[in-house]
Structures are given as C-alpha cells and as structure tokens.
Amino acid sequence: MSPAKPETRKGCVRAPHFDILWLPRAAIKSVEGDPSDCVVVVGVSRPKMALTVLTIMLLSLFLTFHLIYDSALYSLHAKNVEHPRPPILLLSRRLYPSAASRLPQAIIMGVRKCGTRALLEMLYLHPMIQKAAGEVHFFDRDDNYYKGLEWYRMQMPRSYPGQITIEKSPSYFVTPEVPERIRAMNASVKLLLIVREPVTRAISDYTQLRANAATASPSMSTSPTKSFEQLALFSNGSINEAYRPLAISLYHNYMHRWLEVFPREQILIVNGDLLIEDPVSQLQKIERFLGLEPRISTENFYFNETKGFYCLRNETSDRCLRETKGRKHPRVDALVVSRLRKYYGEHNQRFYELVGEDLGWPEE
Template sequence: MLWTVLLALLLLLLLQTQLSVCLRELRTGASSSPVYSPSSSSSSSSYNATQQRLPGAIIIGVRKGGTRALLEMLNLHPDVEVAKAEVHYFNVEEHYRRGLAWYRAQMPFTLPGQLTVEKTPGYFAAPQVPARVWDMNPAVQLLLIVRDPAERLVSDYTQVLHNRLTRHKPYQPLEELLLHKGHIDPGYKALQRSLYHQHLARWLEVFPREQIHVVDGDALIRDPFPELRKAERFLDLPPRINPSNFYYNTTKGFYCLLSAGHDKCLDESKGRPHAPLSTQALKKLCRYFRKPNKLFFEMVGRSFSWC
C-alpha cells in the first residue's frame, strides 16, 4: 500500500514538471512571435511590408489628352502601382483641407522600391496646384501628356455634352460656345484648357523643366510602346514594358493592353465619336492656336504635328 502511494506521488511530480516546461515554452514562443497591427492583417510577410505612400510621380494633365491610357499603360510595369481613381487633392479645396494623411490614404499599397503614381488631369490648368505639389514633394516627377489642342477641345466638349445628355440637361452646340460674332471666343473654358503654354509657364515657375516629362498623346494612340519606353527612362524604371503588352483592337480602333495572359481595353468613353464641328470653324480654331502652340513648342524644346 505504501509503495503504491509513493509511486502515485512520483508520477504526479513528473507530470507537474512536464507541465511547467510546456507552459514556459508556450510563453517563450508567444513573446518571440511577431505582433500584427490592424493595418497589417495578412499572414503574408510581403504584404506586411506594404504601406500607402505619397506618389513619387503624378500625371498632371492634360484633360482629354490620354491620361487614363497613360496611367493604365504605366501600370503594366511591375514596379508601379497606381491610384485607380482621380484624387483631385491639390485642385479641390475640400480635399486639400483634409491634409496629406487623407491624400496618402487614397494611394495604393506598395512594397518598398515600388513607385506610386497618381493622375488628375485637372491639376495642369489649376493655378494653385504647382506650389502645393512642390510643398508635398519638391522631387516628385511630373508627366504631362498633350495632344492636338483643337482635337482636345472637341473631345472636352464631347465629354461634357455626353454627361449633360445622360442627365437630360440641355447644352449648346459647340460652334455657339466656340464662336462669338464669327470669331473665336477666348473666354470659352475648353479653349482656355488648350492654351498649354500658359499653364506650363506656371509649373515652370516652381519646377525645373527636367522634372516634367512631356508625352505625345497622339503618338501614344498610334504606337504606345515608344512613348512608354521614354516614360520608363524618365521615371528611372528598369525596362519591363514590351511591344507584346499591346495589341490593336480593330473594333475599338485603338490599342488594348496584355499582361500575364489577360487583356484590358479602356472603357467605352475612349474613342467616343466627336461632336460635329464645321470645316470653317475648325480652320479658325487652328489659326487661333498657331501662336500659342509655337510658344509651347519653344518651352518644351520640341514640336508636334498639330493643325
């Protein structure tokens, strides 16, 4: 009987010792495990390294110049992540008052070394924007995509017309807005947005010329790859975008994108038929733009085949 009691006590002591060892190991393991914050809820270590960063490059315009196409094409690059929506941080007072924390929260999650790109074409013509962008980051890289200013104006009008018709609101014909007593009306807003030299002058008061890369929007439509290669070099990105990333869609009439076996075409608003403009009015418009275009060519150090 005595031996039975002693054996039971010995077994109990051994179990207690083993239990203490297990508890100590559990506590040690818990203290050495990484602590996950709510903002890094993924089990993937690579995801935990991501964060939302302020953009290192911004597509500043022009409106109806091909900014969406340029953004989507840059997004083919593995080292680039883009903000999917136009943020309008620097040109909308309500947004700007929310501060840089709000702006950063609109950006995609990126890994260290990846480039965040944002595009808002309204930035280019807004007088207050250049200084605000400089205050955010004086080293930010700027991309400006331009196209024939007369074509841009008609495309601008066409978009506004479509939006108003969709909401069943009336809108004047283009020539009524463009011409006043048979002459070009310089007060027409769509016309003012096509005076590239005026807007670029404000940016060059703040940023050095070499910090602004000009993309030929018309060339981007005809043959995207050469323009994308130039943009890669400007952004100091390794060449990763190839001609095989593009194919011409004969139905849509412009290039679509191919990446990892998936194709993507821009939405139906791209390539929308332009509102009509008489030959006479178009000639007047082209004559009006001759001097502004020449000034712009001198500013950027290159010329374009515009009307």
C-alpha cells in the same frame, strides 16, 4: 600504473578527430540476439570544429525556414496584388518591410481629355508601378487638401519599397495653387504632362461635356444642345476665347506656372496623339524618365478593330478602357477646324518655346 591501451578490434576503424572508448560486453546489458561485438562511446576531441559544424547546420535550417516562409508570404500577397514585388530573403521584419501606402513619387498632372486615364492604365502594365484607383483631387480641392498629407497617403495603393506610386488628376494642370502644393509635398517628384493637338482636345472636351449634360438632364432633348461650332465661334466669326474647352488648350497659359516652381527636367511632355498611334514609343520614354527597367513592349498591346484603338494585354488577361473612353467625336465643319488651328498656331509656338520641344501640330 600506466593506463591500458585501448583494445584494437578487427574491422573497427577509428575516425580522425574523435576519441573512441571500447567497453567490455559485460559492462552493458546486451540485447538477446544482438550480434555486436563491441559498444562504442564517441567523444569529440576538437570542440571548436564541432561547434562550427553545428553552427552551420543551425544556420542552414534557419535560412531554409525563412525561404519557405518568404515564399508562402509572397504567394498569399500575389493573390491580392496584381504586380507584387519579387520576394527577397526575409531575415527580420525590419529588413523586409511589408507593403504600405506611400505618397506618390510621380504624378500625371494633366491635361484633361488628352489621355490621362489611358496613360495611367498603360503604365500600370509595368510591375514596378502602383496606381491610385481614381482621381484623388488632393492638390486642387481645398476640402481635400486641408485634410492633410496623411489623408492623401491613405488614398494611395499599397506598394513595396522600390515600386513607384502614381496618381492622376487632370485638373491639377489648370489650378493655380497646385504647383506650390505639390512641391511642398515632394520637391523631387516626377511630373507627367500629356498633351494633344489643341483643336482635337477641345472637340473631345466638348464631346464629354455634352454626354455628361445629357446624362444629368434627360429633359435636354426638348432644348437642343448647341453645336461645337456655335460655342467655339461668335456669330460674327470671331473666336470665343472664354469658352472653357478652348481656353484649356492654351497650354502655355498654365505651363509657365509649373516652370516657375519645378525645373524643366522634372517634367516630361507626353505626346497624347502618339500614345494613341504608337503607345510603346511614349511608354519607353516614360520608363527612362522614371528610371525603370524597360518592361513594356508591343506584346502588351493589341489593336481592337471594333473600338478603333489599342487595348492592353498582360500575362493573365486582355482588357480595353471603358466605353466612355474613345467616344466618337461629332463632325465639325472643316472651315471651323482650320480657323481654330490658325488661332492656336501662335499659342502653340509659345508652348514649344517654354518646354523646348516642337510637337509639330498643324496650323491650318
């Protein structure tokens, strides 16, 4: 006996790819007042297609959930980190590593009183840079260095992959063991050396040393501090080459050690005098050196008339460096300044030859 053909009901449309079975009203318990003329039982005639549709729906829900989760995670992190990494699709913890302390990929190695702190704070304006909070002094102090790289890493800020971690310790430049120690950590590390006109740097160094001595020993008021001129020159007028602030300004004496360990292209010379006058030009040069997308512009700075130098600005706040930065220098006899510049003339030329760059410092 051939199976009965399904009854065709007026107004009922059979959807493609689906089997429709009409059941007589007597076969079910109809609800009182229900106007339905028929009850439909639907079956899928193409299970592969149905499985595909179901898979797409589940995958869409899965991706939506992860996008919501990732956005929430980013929002929480943004409250604690000034420069969070933009969120990406979170498919697993392995594909989305969390922020972690990492060894620095770049180091500001000096020079003291040339603007290392200002440089670090300015670079921190870039969203792909994270900075150490203070001077770590890992490579120049044996008691820290022998604590090991894991201790050093834990002194670094938390960062995301792709961000560059930077620390600065000005005494790295003048400490003999440091170049080899840094290379042992990372032979491809990028090094930033910020320098200023040598006499200006020496006077700034003297100013800080005098301020520190006055703070540490208030009784010094009964024993007047020697002037810069008295410390820089002997009574017969010759240069006191042993005076530490003058010795540090002999950049070539220290630079040759670094070039024996690192290729020149791994060291960027930053002009500290230009960083004060036109910070953006120097920072853009550093962005290129570090392989970063240009993000720092003139909009990130404003000139503070009271302090006499540029302060920093980002999307949320304006800020200047501490009061100890940009101290007013004492007035130094012009003849002493001229004599010192002549003294540094030959030494500057030796530094220019080492780095392959003429910084144009005055020689009188």
